[in-house]
Amino acid sequence: MREMIHAMKEELWEIFDHLHRHPEVSWEEWKTTEFIKQQLIQEGYRANTFSDCPGVIGEIGSGPFTVGLRSDMDALWQEVNGAWQANHACGHDAHMTMVLGVAKLFNRIGYKPPGTLRFLFQPAEEKGTGALKFLEKGVIDDIDFLYGVHLRPIQEVKSGYAVPAILHGAAQCIDGEIKGVAAHAARPHLGVNVIEVGSAIVQELSKIHIDPQVPASIKMTRFHAGEKNANIIPDHAEFSLDLRAQTNEAMEQLVEGLNHVVKGIASIYDADIQLRSGVRIAAARPHPQAQQLMERAIVATLGEEKCLPPVVTSGGEDFHFYSLMKPQLKTTMLGLGCDLKPGLHHPQMTFRREDLLSGIEILARVIMETFEHFTPRGETESAYLTTKN
Structure with a gap:
């Protein structure tokens, strides 16, 4: 042979x-x-x-x-x-x-x-x-x-x-969209700044905890908000998340934690946050x-x-x-x-x-x-x- x-x-x-x-x-x-x-x-x-x-x-x-x-x-x-x-x-x-x-x-x-x-x-x-x-x-x-x-x-x-x-490991990409309220940058209290909402999502992702013996991560890999004018509170943003986990069960826990985070932040900021799941790769x-x-x-x-x-x-x-x-x-x-x-x-x-x-x-x-x-x-x-x- x-x-x-x-x-x-x-x-x-x-x-x-x-x-x-x-x-x-x-x-x-x-x-x-x-x-x-x-x-x-x-x-x-x-x-x-x-x-x-x-x-x-x-x-x-x-x-x-x-x-x-x-x-x-x-x-x-x-x-x-x-x-x-x-x-x-x-x-x-x-x-x-x-x-x-x-x-x-x-x-x-x-x-x-x-x-x-x-x-x-x-x-x-x-x-x-x-x-x-x-x-x-x-x-x-x-x-x-x-x-x-x-x-x-x-x-x-x-x-x-x-x-x-x-x-x-298991892998999944999730796209998201944030809808806030536009306002003059001098009057931020009249708007809902989608950049602040996105920042809150990033901060809260680090608080999603699963079994530390199972390798896993969730992070924002893309974020776009605002256009040419810097004096406008932006009311629309798009972002992407990358999720990784060594087991399919751990991936389910990450997704559950993400949904909980998004629901809570949407309520706190009075913003509309929608998630769209891409293909999930099995472990x-x-x-x-x-x-x-x-x-x-x-x-x-x-x-x-x-x-x-x-x-x-x-x-x-x-x-x-x-x-x-x-x-x-x-x-x-x-x-x-x-x-x-x-x-x-x-x-x-x-x-x-x-x-x-x-x-x-x-x-x-x-x-x-x-x-x-x-x-x-x-x-x-x-x-x-x-x-x-």
Whole structure:
């Protein structure tokens, strides 16, 4: 297996370079969709797309037991060297390369799963809505185990190491609007200053307390009020809040506390405050069996000393909607160390490309091991794992 992966290296780098040079933002990944579809068809997979959204489903085999492997597709929109553009600064180009690499590897070694193997190339992870669309499409309904992968920053996992689960936290953005009463700045008692209301919200947010053993935060990240004239008490403001919590339960407590704060301040200042909730990203709940299988695949690929405990991170991932909405689904995400720096979402983010080869091997192993353990033994090619390295 390892020799075959290395033999494919130049082809994999061409795929990565193509994806990196042609980034597309959330819900606009149409060219990426077509490229991936053609790559899968070329390798003999059944490949399906959708008329109303980007995304690709690749499949091989048949049977009631189904294993899935998911990659995200979208790029960020950010300023790079002074120009705003789509940019793969979160590693999704690497994720697609690895998942395509697994598909190509299985075709090259002639692996035939004793069940259904499904590859999911999902749009709009950065918007937090792509997984919800795939859930709506029903592509998860019959999957038993679902695996994902994400590059980890050097601060979490170094090159040559990996973790069998990424414990992402819950995340939510909430937009707000404040309506007060305009007045002359010389007569503030006749108005309701929305800036003062916004300031009160910021102060009271720090008083929302939940279990201190659970990491959580809520902060205002955008506020706009007033226009060109400085001598007017402004009567309208818009703001945004970012909420983070390590568990879904803690997120519920943050939202409850926020609603209590807003209701109280609106009453004190006689202002109208409206909140509009955006998409809430679910916290990770990796399944013990999926995590154990991923750990075994990491050990077989990198060695026991290179398999680290699951990493806790404050970032969010819409992958975790799958297990939240389908509790019977067994999921986990591989966290791959690759000396990624200076950090995820940095416009000049770089990583060690060679580590993608290890990622492909780990993902291939966990898929084969899952079929081996949960389907009747047969021509599963699992012996290839130990005899061809």
